[in-house]
Structures are given as C-alpha cells and as structure tokens.
Amino acid sequence: MELIFATNNRHKLEEAAQILGGGYILKTPSDFGLSEEIPEERDTLEGNAVQKAEFVKFHTGLDCFADDTGLEVEALGGEPGVRSARYATDGHDFGANTALLLKNLEGVADRRARFRTVIALILDGRLYTFEGEVRGKISRTAAGNKGFGYDPVFIPEGYTETFAQLPAEVKNAISHRAEAVRKLAVFLKDYGKYQGDPSLKGK
Ligand code: ITT
Numbered sequence: 483m484e485l486i487f488a489t490n491n492r493h494k495l496e497e498a499a500q501i502l503g504g505g506y507i508l509k510t511p512s513d514f515g516l517s518e519e520i521p522e523e524r525d526t527l528e529g530n531a532v533q534k535a536e537f538v539k540f541h542t543g544l545d546c547f548a549d550d551t552g553l554e555v556e557a558l559g560g561e562p563g564v565r566s567a568r569y570a571t572d573g574h575d576f577g578a579n580t581a582l583l584l585k586n587l588e589g590v591a592d593r594r595a596r597f598r599t600v601i602a603l604i605l606d607g608r609l610y611t612f613e614g615e616v617r618g619k620i621s622r623t624a625a626g627n628k629g630f631g632y633d634p635v636f637i638p639e640g641y642t643e644t645f646a647q648l649p650a651e652v653k654n655a656i657s658h659r660a661e662a663v664r665k666l667a668v669f670l671k672d673y674g675k676y677q678g679d680p681s682l683k684g685k
Pocket of ligand 1: 489491520567629633657
C-alpha cells in the first residue's frame, strides 16, 4: 500500500517506515513537487496534525497523513508541548531545545514527562485521528546519538537509558509514534477490508 506522509522530517519518515514494516511504501510531499515548509500554527497537537494533512491534501490533491508530536513535561505544566519544535529558537534546533529544557529543569526533582503523537489521516474526503503516548522522565544530562529531537534527554518508563541510547528497534516498539502509527495501520487494514467487501457497506 502506498501512503503519503505529510512531513519534512526524515527521522519521522524512517521511524514510521520501520514501525509499519514491509507492505507499505511511504512517500513525502517532496515526491510530488511540494517542497515548501508545511505550516503548523495551531495551539494543539491535533490542530497541527490536521493543518499539516489538509495543507498537503490541498496542494497535491492526494490523501495523506500527518504527525504532530510534543514532549509534555509535568513540572513545566506540559511545556514545551505543542511548541516542542520551537522551544528555544524559531528553527528546529534540537541541541538548543534540549539544552533549554535541561536548564529549565535544573534542581527540579520531579522529572516526569511524556511524548504524545497525534496522527491526522485524510482518506476519501474524511478526517481521522490516532493518538499515541509514551511515559518516562527527563534525564539530568543528554546522552546518546540515535534518534532525534529530545531523544537524548528522554528515558522511557521501564528503562535506564535515553531513547538516543536505546536501539532504534526498542524506540520503535514502545514509542508514542509506534502506538499512533500502529493504530493507523489497523484502521487502514480494516478500512481496506470494508472497502473491498461491498456487502459490509451500510452495516
Ligand atoms: P513535520 O511537521 O514536518 O512532520 P517537525 O519536526 O516539525 O516535522 P513536530 O512539530 O511534530 O515535527 O515535532 C516537534 C518537535 O518535537 C521536533 O522538532 C522534535 O524536536 C520533537 N520530536 C518529535 N518527535 C520526536 C521523537 O520521536 N523523539 C524526540 N523528539 C521528537
């Protein structure tokens, strides 16, 4: 099955491909000549995921899905949350974002946090959303060089290492994105069955 992932983030693309496994071909907007930045101006993850999917649908005419993800830190009242990409600067400066997060948590004992992903899917003129989350805590220092974004400072529950230290297979088995992408895959499988069997329609 071919799917368009409305993202410009190659790390997300790689992770989604690994989570979905064989049987799916993932394309991105640039494969269809759309290279401009995808807007994300809403104040919720769901709003942004929908905005990104609608933007790509509008410009390509093609069904697609988008992912908006945020890191929500308990002691910071849920920050950086929907502002995760632009926490420290206007750009996606992973190093500056994690450095600011560690600074804002200096001396803070409660380090609980969670990653939350909302996927918005546009299919046959309808909109669907799927959510995933992983709970954990923010480390005292950054560690590891795998993954991306806040991975060097996030230790998932049940582990002692950050996502950036753990093998990609572990992150992609337990992550926020893994949960949301798996829900998307189950939905698409059921949807395909439903579409393929006209006798089910209307039931
Ligand atoms: P697209 O909108 O093009 O998909 P983006 O990088 O802007 O890509 P988000 O707004 O969803 O994506 O992500 C916000 C930030 O959260 C992102 O820049 C990363 O720093 C961080 N982030 C997202 N997913 C992450 C993950 O799995 N691990 C660590 N950090 C992540």
